[in-house]
Amino acid sequence: MGDKYKVVPEDVVNHPHCQHGPTLLFARTSRNSQDPEFFYGCSACRSRKECPVWIPKDEGSLQSRKTNWSEKHFKFGLSRRTVREKILATKAKHRRYCHDCDSLFSKKDKSARTHIDHDVLVGITDEGLKEPTKFLRPKDDEKTQAQYFFTDETLRTFHRIFRKLGIRKVVCMGAPRLHEYLKIHSNGIQSYLLDIDKRFLDFYGDDEFAWYNMFNNYFFLGNRQQDEFEKFLVDTLNENVLLFVDPPFGCRSEPLTQSIKEISRTFGRLNNANQSLLPVFWIFPYYMENYVKNSMPEMEMCDYKVDYMNHNSYSSDKETSRKFGSPVRIFTNVPLKQIELPESEGYKYCSLCKRWVAAENQHCTYCRDCPSKNGQSYRHCQLCATCVKPNYVHCRSCGRCTQASGHSCAEYQAALNCWICRKRGHSERKCTAWTEILKRTGAKHGASNVRKGKRRCLICSVVGHNEKRCPQRERLLKEVTFLGQVSNIFD
Ligand SMILES: C[S@@+](CC[C@H](N)C(=O)[O-])C[C@H]1O[C@@H](n2cnc3c(N)ncnc32)[C@H](O)[C@@H]1O
Ligand SMILES: [Zn+2]
Ligand SMILES: [Zn+2]
Ligand SMILES: [Zn+2]
Ligand SMILES: [Zn+2]
Ligand SMILES: [Zn+2]
Ligand SMILES: [Zn+2]
Ligand SMILES: [Zn+2]
Ligand SMILES: [Zn+2]
Incomplete structure (x- = not known):
């Protein structure tokens, strides 16, 4: 415990392979050593039990030739294609699916006897073949595949949003249920599925599915499927293609x-x-917003609560659920005002924010925003000059609203990000970096960041906003934001 792993952002083409395609180069820093250790590790599995590959960086080129995974995958792909074609030509009553062996077969196959004591589904209709997620056992390993399927209501909402946006083609990356839904229910929206779950090879041809790893952009069956996928991406008729990604939530962004x-x-x-x-x-999930924004600053979070059928904590179901509905949201580069949310579920249009928001999200005239993220109605705190969760209490010593129970100012401040210099470990009033600058320029550091019960900004001294939102930041702190990275005079 305590070790930190970072992915080194570089092209994976020359990396050694594991059974999940090219590995990623990781830098591991442990608490006892400053120098990171570099090694190649699996892109898809976070547990070494499932994929134990761990190759020191120096040995990478030696190892890469050891196992020829792509040949194995290719052969596997061919064998599944044969099975699929045979099953399509078989009568529904003879079709079987073995959950233990993850494969379709026919009662008439010579090898059918091998499944005798296995968990087998009998008689799969043509409709059944089109909706495999209705009977496949969801892979529910949190650390790897974590297959949670959308509720019908959520699927209908996505479909409606796509229609309003004029989307005619959807790439479903890690979204097999959505793929099925669009195929069956949408006239005129085509769909292509990219998923690491190779069971879909038994059900879908190359024209609609590729066995794919979203963490190294790897097509397991090589050009055979990659070329088909690229054909799908070609948009000659203004079909408006959309990439829809529903990854396992524990994944690296x-x-x-x-x-x-x-x-x-x-x-x-x-x-x-x-x-x-x-x-x-x-x-x-909404609480991963920073991760998404750090790597794709153009992505905005939409208020829609995405519901799952087989996951208690990711659904709004009153019986099983978390109190404030599912915490899962859509992050998108589509302007939020174009994403119309269902009024029947309480969503409303905020004409000031120019976007659709959740029922409980109340517009704050101070923040000029509908600020709620977690499904509760936030309230404005004059001392923080921002909206906060309703159960939070303001701590004057920390200058922040926070949970009332178990609050320790020392612990809280050690983890606090200063709203002036953005560094961790102190509050604005204790920002020595800023005091130094003020000293040099001869300006005075205002003693208090509160005036008449309201926040007073320690950067520009104006009452009513906090340092994070100070309109003078760019000028006074020479702050520049580029691709999600902020630089300023404190660097
Ligand atoms: C949270 S589920 C999403 C299912 C979606 N909610 C639906 O109803 O269609 C995650 C999906 O991503 C797939 N997946 C997991 N790891 C993957 C990877 N490395 N590359 C591609 N797909 C992956 C899983 O097989 C699963 O289908
Ligand atoms: Zn692997
Ligand atoms: Zn079997
Ligand atoms: Zn608003
Ligand atoms: Zn507010
Ligand atoms: Zn406060
Ligand atoms: Zn405190
Ligand atoms: Zn500071
Ligand atoms: Zn200010």
């Missing part, structure tokens, strides 16, 4: 972002004149 960007580049290359920006919906 940087490698996923790399893949999204690579697909966007491919999209741009294939369609240079028609549509240059690829619209993206990235489904992720």
Whole structure:
């Protein structure tokens, strides 16, 4: 425990492979040593039990030739194609699916006897073949695949949003249920599924599915499927393609972002004149907002609460749920005012923010925003000069609103990010970096950041806003934000 792992952002083409395609280069720093240790590790599994690959960086080139995974995958792909074609030609009553072996077979197969004591589903209709997620056992390993499927209501809402946006093609990355839904229920929206779950090879041809790893942008069956996928991306008739990504929530956001960007580049290359920006919906919990924004600053969070059927904490179901509904949201580069949310579920349009917001999200005239993120109605704190969760209490010593119970000022301040210099470990009033600058310029550090019960900004001395939102920041702190990275006079 205590070790930190960072993915080194570099092209994975020359990295050694594990069974999940090219590995990622990680830098591990442990508490006892300053120098990071570099090693190649699996992109898809976070548990070494499942994929134990761990190759020191120096040995990478030796190892890469040891196992030829791509050959194995290719053979596997061919065998599943044969099975699929055979099953399509088999009568429904003879079709079987073995949950233990993860495979379709026919009662008439010579090898059918091998499944005798297995968990087998009998008689799969043509409709059944189109909706495998209705009977496949969800892979529910939190650390790898974490298959949670959308509720029908959520699927209907996505479908409605796509229609309003004029989307005619959707790439479902890690969204097999959405793929099925669009195929069956949407006239005129085509869908292509990218998923690491190879069970779908038994159900879908290359024209609608590729066995794919979203953390290294790897097509397991090589050009055979990648070329088909690229054909799908070609937008000759202004079909408005959208990339929809629903990753396992424990995943790392940087490698996923790399893949999204690579697909966007491919999209741009294939369609240079028609549509240059690829619209993206990235489904992720609201509390991961910083991760998304750090790697893709153009993404905004939409208030819609995404519901799952087989996950208690990610649903709004009154019986099982968290009190404030599902914490999962859509992050997108589509302007939020274009994403119309269902009034029947209480969503409303805020004409001041120019976007659709949740029922409980109340517009704050001080913040000029509908500030709620977590499904509760936030309230404005004059001392923080920002909106806060309703149960929070203001601590004058920390200068922040926070949970009332168990609050220790020392502990809280050690983890606090200063709203002036943005560094960790102190509050604005104790910002020595800022005091130093003031001293040098001969200006005075205002003693208090409160005046007449309201926040007084310690950067510009004006009452009514906090340092984070100070309109003078750029000028006085020479602050520049570029691709999500902030630099200023304190660096
Ligand atoms: C949270 S589920 C999303 C399912 C979606 N909610 C639906 O109803 O269609 C995550 C999906 O991502 C897939 N997945 C997990 N790891 C992946 C990877 N490395 N590359 C591609 N797909 C992956 C899983 O197989 C699963 O289908
Ligand atoms: Zn692996
Ligand atoms: Zn079996
Ligand atoms: Zn508003
Ligand atoms: Zn407010
Ligand atoms: Zn406060
Ligand atoms: Zn405190
Ligand atoms: Zn500071
Ligand atoms: Zn100010």
